[in-house]
Amino acid sequence: MTGQPNALAPGLYFIATPIGAARDITLRALDILGAADMIAAEDTRSLRHLMDIHGIALGDRPLLAYHDHNGEKARPRILAALEEGRSVVYASEAGTPLVADPGFQLGRAAIEAGHSVISAPGPSAVLAALTVSGLPSDRFLFAGFPPSASGQRRKWLSELAAVPATLILYESPKRIQGLLGDLAQSFGTDRRIAVCRELTKRFEEVIRGTVAEVSDVLSDRAVKGEIVVVIDRRPVGEADPADIDAALKEALTCMSVKDAAASVAEAMALPRRQVYQQALRLSQGN
Numbered sequence: 001m002t003g004q005p006n007a008l009a010p011g012l013y014f015i016a017t018p019i020g021a022a023r024d025i026t027l028r029a030l031d032i033l034g035a036a037d038m039i040a041a042e043d044t045r046s047l048r049h050l051m052d053i054h055g056i057a058l059g060d061r062p063l064l065a066y067h068d069h070n071g072e073k074a075r076p077r078i079l080a081a082l083e084e085g086r087s088v089v090y091a092s093e094a095g096t097p098l099v100a101d102p103g104f105q106l107g108r109a110a111i112e113a114g115h116s117v118i119s120a121p122g123p124s125a126v127l128a129a130l131t132v133s134g135l136p137s138d139r140f141l142f143a144g145f146p147p148s149a150s151g152q153r154r155k156w157l158s159e160l161a162a163v164p165a166t167l168i169l170y171e172s173p174k175r176i177q178g179l180l181g182d183l184a185q186s187f188g189t190d191r192r193i194a195v196c197r198e199l200t201k202r203f204e205e206v207i208r209g210t211v212a213e214v215s216d217v218l219s220d221r222a223v224k225g226e227i228v229v230v231i232d233r234r235p236v237g238e239a240d241p242a243d244i245d246a247a248l249k250e251a252l253t254c255m256s257v258k259d260a261a262a263s264v265a266e267a268m269a270l271p272r273r274q275v276y277q278q279a280l281r282l283s284q285g286n
Helices: 027-035 044-053 071-083 103-112 125-133 150-160 176-187 211-218 241-252 257-268 272-283
Strands: 011-015 038-041 063-065 087-091 117-120 140-144 166-171 192-197 205-210 227-231
Touching (some): 027 087, 071 087, 103 117, 166 176, 192 211, 205 211
Parallel strands (some): 011 087, 038 087
Antiparallel strands (some): 166 227
């Protein structure tokens, strides 16, 4: 960087950092890193390396580690700096802060204390995976990390199976085989998915297909790297009649037959005419 960066207004700045390729950071994020009075990072060594790559000097500015294990102790120091009218930047280890990230508690504390919270958007493993998955992107849900225990994971997945949106999960390479097995039980072997590995890195790989097909590809492999799993929504018309009845009965308590049918059809990705006929029968006591 050349010249002196412009001074930042007081506040807490969240910047997104690369999930792989160092050049994916935005120019605005670099400006903020160069101008902030205090810098906090989930991993200070990674951030120092990133700053070195882009020629940003730390100088005599404080660089504070802020992560899951020290948040309770580190937050007061950051909040004190904000109270003094200073600008503080927080960087996740990789990707966008607050997405499966310790920055959430920091952001909430700053907002509750009345400080400005500003986002400088950029790299995100969630959106990168959705982009390359080939699956519908008009509505999606980021569900985070599945439980590590198989029984809890199956229960967790069963609660997501009927969500009318593309699902996005993070998973450990050590547990991807277990997740695929539980997906087959909870979602069926024909549900389409994409397993995205090492996005933006040298060995980036996207494996697309049904649960059965992807499981077969990975069955004899030692999977490594960061993994994002993208799962298609349930196909239109695939729903348990008892689930439809339950949803319609609840909707009919406060909606007309037409509106209840439209609401349930949209929520469960079902043909409206089919749901309307079922709603009509229920309203007539049949």
